[in-house]
Amino acid sequence: MNIYDIAKLANVSIATVSRVVNNSPKVSPKTKEKVLAVMKENEYTPNAFARGLGLGSMKTVGIICPNIDDIYMAKAVSYLERNLHAHGYDCILGCSGFKQEEKVDYVRLLLSKKIDTLILVGSTYAGNGKDESDTDYIREAAEQVSVFMINAKVSGDNIYCTYADDFQATYEVTKAFIRRGKEKILFMYDSESYSARQKMAGYEAALQDAGYPIRGNLKFKTKNDIEYTRDMLLEYNRTLDFDSVLATEDGIAIGAVKYAKIKGLAIPEELAVVGYNNSILAISSDPELTSVDSKLGVMCKKTVERMIDLLEREIQIEKNVCVPCEIVRRCTTDF
Amino acid sequence: MNIYDIAKLANVSIATVSRVVNNSPKVSPKTKEKVLAVMKENEYTPNAFARGLGLGSMKTVGIICPNIDDIYMAKAVSYLERNLHAHGYDCILGCSGFKQEEKVDYVRLLLSKKIDTLILVGSTYAGNGKDESDTDYIREAAEQVSVFMINAKVSGDNIYCTYADDFQATYEVTKAFIRRGKEKILFMYDSESYSARQKMAGYEAALQDAGYPIRGNLKFKTKNDIEYTRDMLLEYNRTLDFDSVLATEDGIAIGAVKYAKIKGLAIPEELAVVGYNNSILAISSDPELTSVDSKLGVMCKKTVERMIDLLEREIQIEKNVCVPCEIVRRCTTDF
DNA sequence: ATGAAAGCGCTAACAT
């Protein structure tokens, strides 16, 4: 069943059918009704490809994240999908992994599918902070469609970023630790992503402002893996002296909690722990984890809102939006 | 840049360009090279909509799950995406929620986007087991594209199902409980989905086979929410007597663990607990959770393999595939 | 091996 069939059955031209389908005001109620009836009777659905070809759009946005099997990414995609669906857009999802080449390939692939917009979720897409060139593929993509980044900052025309104020959050957590008498705050991270760099910078700034030294061996690189982190701490704890942990991921923080239990350290008195993302892990942990909530829902909503403004209302939109975090206090800290 | 431009620049017809793009064997190496050069030079990418219109396919599969902000669903989508991507298919993702009407709408929506195949993830799409009619929309969809269900069983032409052997798994867990002297096994569930029904049936069968009574008050409906479950148990424990918990979700099981801690019950001696899905929650818990692994990775792989066989090789494929579960033993049980 | 031309099903400008 195509538009010609419907037109014939309804005794009108295909233009009229098209108008009815697209809710054009200039078609008489009578013919509209007639056409709708024929359409319903034959369960007609316009061919999306033909429509896309004519219009140059299928109302689809591409979402790329490194790995949706990650609570944080899944949450982001969930928020994005909901907001986009509400505005009549569909999501085509890609999981690129963390390798540069695959990121580049995946972006190209989605562009070739003629998406209306590209959303890159995660701080890994902001590059390593050293070479500008490793984000060139994003600027290239932005020549074809507008690109929205979530939790990453990349400069370039037609690139719009939304990110959490991670600097401020870790600054405040570190200050709070210091106020409660903690002197040896272990900063645990698992990548050099944009977001991780912001977090480390906040940590360092707070130490500096308090007149504390920044000690390299208190910056501890690990993996976002509970058991790996726990074992690393057990291994290094002879040479490492710390009374609190600021982790860039909840999984890392829970590794620290597990370590404390094995060592018989009281939480938070002997070891205070703060995680990040306020994921379900934070409350599944025992004791429940104090965690920084990066307000992912807010970020996703703001992203989609601006996207719609740009795509449909052609309004001027904010280029970069920074969202404040919230520190959710639970049992692994005494502040 | 379209196919005409390339044809002109390469001094060939659009048919030849099309042949080159589609890797047709009947084009001389020389012209092929020439065309490829022009294409590269101009960064030509075929228009996906036009291609879709001609071919009737954009190599896209629709994936619908109730909610990707759920560890299990996210894992499934992750596996599916990876396998599909490897075969050159893209995923368009929809989160339908659990309401019947929205499921129906979302299926229709994706069908109208001319997906090559539809994958429904989650046992919620199998209906409530009472009305056949609540899965009619799936059979309707299957008239247009083949439908693959993950962890659900729905009968109908062109519908292919892959599900875990949940019956066997809960049967074995229950038997193991009984062998270890547990007499009052609390079955905790959060829905009447297909999978939940299988789990309950396995539990009941094991009790029956052991000559134990099936007591209605030992079937406890809750939510897949740690705190809610914990509080429900605290509230009902005056009237409820149980020495072990078999939960249909890890989150529920952790709620039971939290309850045991508050009540000062030793795990697993005074309260043994088994969760489901072997999610990250199982190891973030303390003590770590014994959990049934439903082999989601295997299910997803089998699904995509059959899909490719059907779509590209037009081979006869298995209609229903049942995958055995694995019981991952950790610290909340003594078996 | 290559080209010409007829679709694929729709939208939108233009004509009436």
Added chain:
DNA sequence: ATGTTAGCGCTTTCAT
């Protein structure tokens, strides 16, 4: 308010 028609960019059949 409705119809005619020219694209949109590709695939594919049929000639050559």
